Amino acid sequence: MKVEQIAIFLENKSGRLAEITSILAQKGINIRAMSLADTADFGILRLIVNDTESACQALRDEGFTVGKTHVVVIEVPDQPGGLASVLKQIKDGGLNIEYMYAFTQRSGETGLIIFRFDETDIAIETLNKAGVRILSGEEVYAI
Amino acid sequence: MMWDEEHETMPREELEPLQLRRLQDQIARVYATVPYYRAKMDEAHVAPGDIKALADINKLPFTTKEDLRKNYPFGLFTVPLERIVRIHASSGTTGKPTVVGYTKRDIKLWANLMSRTLAAAGATSKDIIHNSYGYGLFTGGMGAHYGAENLGATVVPVSGGNSKRQITIMRDFQATVLLSTPSYALNLADTMADMGVSPSDLALRIGVFGAEPWSENMREEIEKKLSIKAIDIYGLSEIIGPGVAAECHERQSGLHIMEDHFLPEIVDPETFEPLALGEKGELVFTTLTKEAFPVIRYRTKDFSRLLTDPCICGRTFYRMEKVTGRSDDMLIIRGVNVFPSQIEHVLVSIEGVEPHYQIIVEREGNMDTMEVQVEVSEAVFSDEIKKLEALSKKIQYDIKDLLGVSCRIKLVEPKSIQRSEGKAQRVIDNRKM
Structure with missing residues (x-):
């Protein structure tokens, strides 16, 4: 009954969101749902994708801080x-x-x-x- | 193993007369050969004959980096250049570089002192020593190299930079000892993790780290991540380079000063009056045996204290407490003294926070502001804003608690703070006009 969600730490810098989506696109990963929470300094991007493991790995390889939650x-x-x-x-x-x-x-x-x-x-x-x-x-x- | 047991375990009642004899010779020679020192001594109304006991050293004027710069490049050498076989220089990031020279005998002495240092760290002739200290004008690389060769070990002279290649070489050659700055050791540990190389793939057992102040927490982290024993060493090019003082592996607490060649003093950093044994202040060194470039009462700007209790390793040399900060690194934020090492201490005391940080100081109007940028590791990351905000508040609170200074915390992405390839740049002070 639990669904896995990925959370990614983002500094408020231009182009970071585009970078994440293109990393996922290259791996053929489909985004099911997303939300972005932000403060003055940083944001947390939350994603539900069709392949959580591959998405986490791909983002980690590119140096992002990634967490998984239910x-x-x-x-x-x-x-x-x-x-x-x-x-x-x-x-x-x-x-x-x-x-x-x-x-x-x-x-x-x-x-x-x-x-x-x-x-x-x-x-x-x-x-x-x-x-x-x-x-x-x-x-x-x-x- | 001890490299030079005769001197390293010399009873104090023999060591001190030896120091005095050497000091008297050194002062007489410097007075006779270096016009700049002679003029300073004349001005202070002190002659070589006034040095009758070790305590008389406080009659002599101090030497500072400024004195060295005024004599750029070779003004303080005591011998003609034909007798100088090596030149080193500081990076000169804060002004003209300071240039130091060595005779053949100085190079031999230096190698022996570095052999003592490596032996104290637990290295032997059987070790394969991976030397990541920078080779070149910086004294670290070649100083350590000659000492390791002199010890009879196998030296791999990698120098700094290109961390992935370093790890491949360490793994393929099965190096047993790593020499680098502590911040570069952490950089290597991170790169190893990225490459999927675990400490068990390597044969490292000892790390010998120096050239920048580092905390006990950082030692723990390096020891854990690289699965080694981390030893602190101390030296600066103005005195000789690495090899001035070193921890013993038996105790890993306090660095034995090579007192038969360097006379230490601790002075009050403001009044420059000598402090009693055991009190904390600025470390001052006088070289006792160097030929080409002796220094008299050189103010290191490093803060430490002398520890005189007997050591389990058998060395009789006094130990200097691990350097916790430099007056150079010291920031004055709204009147409060702040050392980057204190910020580091706060960060690594918080579970999961890694010592990758940078301090940015600005002046807004007449007000100094300090921002501490901290990288968010997976260990502290959360999908909830409130938890990350709580983390940054905790860091802010702990810094305020320890230092009495408020700062802004900025959480940044991993690896966004430039990794050290040598000495880490912890502070960006934008206040300087």
């Missing part, structure tokens, strides 16, 4: 209130979100939300009980 990807109906009901479950379950980002699927019927919880296993258990659909790694990498 996130939870859930599906919500792509309609008003779709996210609100899930967030209510999360709040009621006492789960703590470190950060989240979202993307919609090509079909347009459901949205996918990526959550980074402080306690991933408990979060999965809670969401399962609440009947929220959690996507497996294979499903996400193959989107």
Whole structure:
């Protein structure tokens, strides 16, 4: 139920993002979802890709600092209130979100939300009980 | 093993009279042959005959780098150039280079002192010594080279630079001893990791590191990453080059000064008054036996103290505490003295932080600002902003706590701080006009 996410440390310098995407392109790696968090001095790029291991290796070889973490990807109906009901479950379950980002699927019927919880296993258990659909790694990498 | 047991274990009651005799000879010779020293002594109303005891040395005027520059290039040599067989010089990054010369006898003495140094580090004639100190005008490369050859070891004179090739050579030749600056040793360790070469692929057992101040934490890191025993040595070209003082492998704490050839003093860095044995201050050396280029009371700008307790290795020479900073490196930030080694100490005390850093000092209006750039290693990296911010706050807090100075921390990508190919450049001071 856990999905692997890559995080990459970036200084705020022009061209760094382009460099990362071209390294991944050269290795034939497809980006499934991404988000960039930034401060005045640095940024953290988070990526879900179809081949986590190769992506990490390729980026490390080029001298980037790379980390792997687990996130939870859930599906919500792509309609008003779709996210609100899930967030209510999360709040009621006492789960703590470190950060989240979202993307919609090509079909347009459901949205996918990526959550980074402080306690991933408990979060999965809670969401399962609440009947929220959690996507497996294979499903996400193959989107 | 000891290279020169007779002198290295000489009882103090024999050593001190030997030092006095040599000092008296040296002063008389310098007074007779170098007009500059003679003029300085005359000005201070001191004559060679006034040196009746070792303590009388404080009657003599100090020599500084400025004196050496004023006499550029050969003004302080005591012998005609035809007797000089070698010239070395400092890099001159802060002004005119300082030039030093050696007679045949000086070169032989130097080789013997470096052999003592290597033997103290635990090296023997059976070792293969990989010498990464720079060859050329810098004294490190050739000084270490002659000492290693004199010891009977097999010397690989690689000099600095091209780290990948260095590692290949170390592996293929199965070198057992590495000589380099400590920052370059870390550079080599990083390059090894990048190349997928592990310490067990190499045969290294000892590293002999000098030419720049380094911390105990850095020693631990080098020892761990290269799987060796790291030994600190001390020397400067103005005195002779490497071979002035060296740690023994038995203790690895405090560097035995080759006191039969160099007379150490510790003085107050502001008043220049001699300090009592054991007190910390600026290290001053007088050469006792050098021919071509003797120096009298040379102010090294290095901070240390003399340790007089007997050593388990059997050497009777006093030890100097590992140099923790130089008044040259010392930054004054808003009135507070800051040594880069203190910043390094803070960084390596934090789990996972590596000692790759640079200090950038600016003046904004009338205010000095200090920025410390620290590379983010995988060990400290997190996908969460708050954890990285907490790390930079911790560094900032610990620096403030230790030094009493606030600074800005900038986390930077790995390898974005230039790696040392010799002496690491830790400080960029943009305040100088």
